[in-house]
Amino acid sequence: MSTRLPTGGVLVDRNKPVRFSFNGKKMTGLEGDTLASALLAGNVRVVGRSFKYHRHRGIVGCGPEDPNGLMTLGTGNRLTPNQQATTTRLFEGLSARSQNHWPSLEFDLGGVVDKVSSLTPAGFYYKTFIQPRRAWKHVYEPLIRQAAGLGRPPRDRDPDLYEHFHAHVDLLVIGGGISGLIAASIAGRAGLRVLLLEQFWELGGRTPVDVEMLGDEAPRDWIAERVEELNALENVHLRCRTCAVGVYDHGYVLANERVGEGTGDEGELRNRLWRIRARKIILASGAIERPLCFVNNDVPGVMLASAVRDYVTNFGVSPGDRTVVVTNNDDAYRTVNCLVRAGLDVPMVVDARPVPGPVAAEAKELGVNVVSNRAIANVEGTKGITGVSVCSQAGEGTVLERLDCEVVAVSGGWSPAVHLWSHCSGRLRWDDTRAMFRPDRTRPPLASDGEEQMVVVGSANGMLQLDKVIADAAEGTVTAVRALGGDADPGFLPEVAVQSESPASPVWLMPNGMDLRTRAKAWIDFQNDVKVSDIELAVREGFESSEHVKRYTTLGMATDQGKTSNINGLAILARSLNTPIEQTGTTTFRPPYTAVPMGAIAGKARGSLFKPTRRTPMDAWHDANGAYWEPVGDWRRPYCYLQGEESVDEAVRRECLSVRRSAGIIDASTLGKILVSGPDAGRFLDMMYTNMMSTLRPGRCRYGLMCNDNGFLMDDGVVARLSDESFLCHTTTGGADHIHGWMEEWLQTEWWDWQVHVVNITEQFAQIGIAGPHARKLLSSLGGMNLGAEDLPFMCWIDGQLAGHDVRVFRISFSGELSFEVAVRGSEGLELWRKIIEAGQNFDAGVYGTEALHILRAEVGFIMIGDETDGTVTPQDLGLTWALSRKKEDFLGKRAQERSYLTSPDRWRLVGLLRVEGNTPLAHGAYAVSSENSEFGHTRMIGRVTSSYYSPILDRPIAMALVENGPEMQGTILEFVEKDGRVRAEIVDPVFYHPSAAARN
């Protein structure tokens, strides 16, 4: 059993107990514990179930490399799934639950998969669930969905805060181990702006656990001095609990700081996402120990050797009384020393090397039994280790010896944590003597000026002995600091004797000739249950690329991103392919290095801050008068105004009829308004619009179309000429910003010698539309200007005063009715709106919203950008050839519209539709199908509904559609496919309703 030792544990405070719960069971740890160390101290060996086979899983590592200890933390709206027990600091009241089991961690029905694991190798899903086809939708997919996924997402809204923080520094140091501290000290003394990030809450990294003396000091003292010195420097900032998770181009780095734990009041700051721009980056991210591949190496109790000594030294936790140490290198002997000193038993050190080197002799002096050229043949036990059997490493697994133990501490050598180096194209090379992929410092990530952006130092650079780590950190930092123009002085470095280690021998399979059947029990990826046999199967089935094998077997695709499993998996792959591992290469490392909560990514951008809503000056009036809102672009506009108990449909119908029978008032302020002025304004608009705008007389208006240079319609609106040199261009509500940018782009990049000035004045003016037979009487009653047919003819505008406000009145119509649009200063919009509403009471006028606007325009056959157009529709398709100038040699889209494809008579073109039977509108987007199939025997689609409404004035549904050869097929009846079957509609002219000429004038 695992337990707390009577003494030791430099990070925990034995006087401060911390209460927490695991799967509902009340437990006690110590301040300074991680959740993992507290669980081990409380003899919790099984912390979860694996993803596929639901095998028992225990803690393996002591940091973010641990694949197994995934927990759901908190409850209710503070619930957070998939948190690592090894990186979660224990706090009072912490509630943790293990994952991926049902009904309980101890008794998991999913474990049945493990019993039939020989039937479910890699690729099992692809092969099994493909037949019969029909079963996928109704049987397989629902079942797999039930089984898939780790943890469960919270159901409630997260009450806590997350924020982004921007930082610009000269030098970013990633990693607060001894290399990082040296780097920060050298750069800090040189006066550079330095930020150091450390993922744990303690600085110093592995050194305090692994090193006895640093020069003439204890490592912790030396580290404390460095930290004190750095904290005194104003130009240096140290951040613990902050993990650099992604490195991007030109020195951009994302880091996730864990600020709160969900312990405080709701609304506390949980995570801070650092967005850092650094002139240079020192990567001192350290190295990660690799496990070894032997039979049943996933039984709880099999731990990384480094993690075992971390738990003993840092937390005073014994993972078990008897620990068998299995290794291929010298480093694991540190664990032997540590365990012996703590009074724990090491029955045997199983060293796979034929000649273990001097450390073995030292261990023997401590009374430890060291055997060489040996391997683990099998680990016994399911929920915990009961014993191991030992065999010859060179052999096939014949058991030579069996012994009892509770823990197996494994070390397969160290892999530099190269993830952040590789995120932004830093290259790796295979170092045969060290048996590791190391950063290739001759091919680093590059800065915008082509110089090296990142310098990798210390064990992240493959240095594993203290003297080499220190020298490498100093050398790399001095180079970086000098490149930044700083004066580097590494004079404070401790003197460390030259250290020697016997080389590690690459051991990828244990024993080397492992029996084929048992390879299905030798785990590589503990979280995703990838075994040696799975990789070999993938190779037999023809997979060769590491990227393909990864995806086929899911190796390294779990939440730990293969921190412990990648290199072993690649080595097994290389071995199976019979190629050197450097040829196999690694898979691509991608951000994030450790998981980042979605909340941290969103930061403050949620709720009303996610996307600002644009509001017109009359917005408050709408809100107080029953507005039923809809988003239009970034704006919100009333879809209709609800009165009393009426439904939305009833309101829309009432508003439509009010316009047709008396008058309607609409807030048109959102329409884009772009002022184009200058000597070349007319010439410029002739290029922008398909129509001729330069011939428009001041005081007149013209409806214009804008196309892109592919010939497709992109926007429309009324252009008013204000003077010889200025035009006011109206755009669609959603198009204003885009069209303004579009005009700027052409002026800046194509016709930069033309004298034109463009300004977006959309928000400077409120605009009110008044439409209907009583519109003129209504407006005139406000007093101040003559609006008679002679004073203001159709498609003209005049300036004047209405009810004491300076206004510009346009006589334009989007409904076919007599109609005016009144523009007024934005600040006076609400006041004039109220006066018009009040005046409207005498004329039976009501307000109307966007839906009535759409219906009214469709009744008279006007198109709507975004309904009738989708970026593939030309003006010709919509029968708008009258708006295309024949006189102009050029306008945007003219040449492209001459392409054979766009001039084909078979293009889908605009028609009106009337249902033959039924009284509900056709479905938006419904397709018309031909009675004849295509040459391939497929149903042939020949048209599509683009707008569909119920017309109150006609008291019947109407629709517009794009139909192949449509305008030539008037009277033809088409079949449209809807959800509940086919419906029939007749092709008619798209103008459904003609207001009387008298009413219009």
Place this chain on the structure above:
Amino acid sequence: MLKLTCPYCGIEADETELHGGGEAHLERAAGGAGDSELEQYLFIRSNPRGVHFERWHHIHGCGKWFHAARCTETMEVFGTYSAQTLRPPENTLSEIKRRRPNWVNA
């Protein structure tokens, strides 16, 4: 995330402040242009691995369009310059030649 210096306002801008506009120095096919000229203008792009001249819009900044010479492989930036020119300026070309001696302007 790239950073580019806007030649108008002088700000070293994050990519989030900018909007890419594709290849620079394209010749617009005006009304009356031939088919191949139109095809070239609308659809044919060099898409090189290496030195690329491209358009950028300082959309969340000064609002100006400018050009950048950039290596699409290493993300190195050789220079940024005015959009109101038909070809890259000499100092940008010589910087490219300095760092990519074998580069030939297509």
